[in-house]
Amino acid sequence: MNMHTNFYELISESQRKVLRLIGTAASVLSVNSYLVGGSVRDLIMGVKIRDIDISVESINVREFCEFMETSFGAQILRFSEFGTCKLTLGGEIVDVAMTRSETYEPQGSLPTVKYADIDMDLARRDFSINSMAVPILPSELGSIIDPNQGLEDIRREVIRVLHPRSFVDDSTRIFRAVRYSVRLEFELENETNELLMNSVQDIGNISGTRTLNEIIRICHEPQAGNMLKKLNSVGVFKAIHPKFVLPSYFEGNWNDDCKEAWSDVEICCLLLFDSDMEYWESIAHSMDMPKAVLKALTGLEIMKNLGEQKRNSDIYQSLISVPQEALNVGIKCLDKTKSAEVKFFRDNLKGRHLSITGDDLISLGVEPGPLVGHLLDQVFAALLNGDVQGRDSELEFVKSLIA
Structure with missing residues (x-):
């Protein structure tokens, strides 16, 4: 060199x-x-x-x-x-x-x-x-x-630790060794590689927060996909949690998609996508993932279990509680049919709103109370399904409901 x-x-x-x-x-x-x-x-x-x-x-x-x-x-x-x-x-x-x-x-x-x-x-x-x-x-x-x-x-062109206890003292160096090796296209020096392999089991000695920080730092690297695959090949993810499976998504897409500036919550969801949903929460806790991740994972589970939706209003009701980060991950990782539904919801349905309000219904003679909300829900469903469009059309639809 x-x-x-x-x-x-x-x-x-x-x-x-x-x-x-x-x-x-x-x-x-x-x-x-x-x-x-x-x-x-x-x-x-x-x-x-x-x-x-x-x-x-x-x-x-x-x-x-x-x-x-x-x-x-x-x-x-x-x-x-x-x-x-x-x-x-x-x-x-x-x-x-x-x-x-x-x-x-x-x-x-x-x-x-x-x-x-x-x-x-x-x-x-x-x-x-x-x-x-x-x-x-x-x-x-x-x-x-x-x-x-x-x-x-x-x-x-080698990565070499300075003493035999290096990885034992600080297991985050395992992540850094892989990161530098891939980024610089250097090999791990033989003894360093042996020390690393023998120390993978000690990753549990560092806090989940430090582990997650190292993984997220890697996920923002241009060669993140290759780094994650190398970590996986030496058993790092199994050492973090026995049910932690590196998603197949990282096999071909991540080196390009990392340029999209994923948020930390989205990265966490991507990392857990292929692991058994039964273990999502325990894996997340093992890395001290923030509460926002747990909420997003709940949304991801909803999308994974999404059935065939006949109407736009059904899609809306199924997905309205799903956080934005989970929607973005679902679009990337779900099968084509579900991904298309989620993308349609995010881009075309999520931001829709009625032109009329409860006051408009009351002015038409509807008694204040739960019925107002019920009628507005019906009008909104009609809006999502393309049956009404604009204020006048919405009011006419209400009149047909209360006639």
Whole structure:
């Protein structure tokens, strides 16, 4: 693989200005700042970066970011409990972290972090290709710091963990290993692959929320379908829940359809579509899916059990309670007949409404009460079925009902 070392060819002018300001801030504060992680990896591989990932050494992140705010007009977006900060500067997004070490007690939990130097910071990272740093100086970038042979692994096109307990400490790295492998077209290094296979069973040690976040992140990747199939091939979905079946939908469509910007709720419904409906709720709970997903799954079950509908009003009554997200998924995944009915409902029936109101019926002599609603329901059914159209036609229909 050809590797780039002249990073400024790949960095925009606004990014250069931001890096110079970061380097200046570090110099004024007498600390070290580094471009790190995926930013360095992508630049080495000739890929332009969107966000800027930096680590600062020998200083509290809050102090550094507040200095950037008061001195250079940075806008702080948020701090996290792990000693990180997201800010914007010169139109660029910058993720700032302190150089740190991490421990995982118990295994699979979120890490406990404490200050460390840059070498220890790079040693805690997930893969060698993400464990490089470049010093940010006031006027330039320094030489690549590569204590874990990340450059060599990029040249070899392999994904390699940094220690044997990597997947045990944090099983989300299983998802990331597959994601990087497919995205970069790299192979898992032999020992890394063996460690991954032996650690799949430990996925249950991480929270359902973290598991779901990793899957959703994958589902927004251009090669999401291939990533999901690879996860399935190593047994990840069965490890999450024994009845979790990757839908056949992902076999051919997802790499293209992921460009449609599915919502998280829709992605959850798509993921569960081929699993036995009897287990939908327990699978959803195993990944801490939000309540909106459970509601959408109820709608999906309605659509899966949809019988042949003779009239538009029958279709409407069957589907009016189904959330929009479930409708969108049903159109993509149901058989052609049911998909066509759902699409017709979504596009032609769901937004229909009467021109008349209860007051119009009362003015025709209908007594206020339940009968008003009953008559309006009949008129609305007639509207859906094409028997009436417009206010005058609706009023004439009411008159025929009360004559």
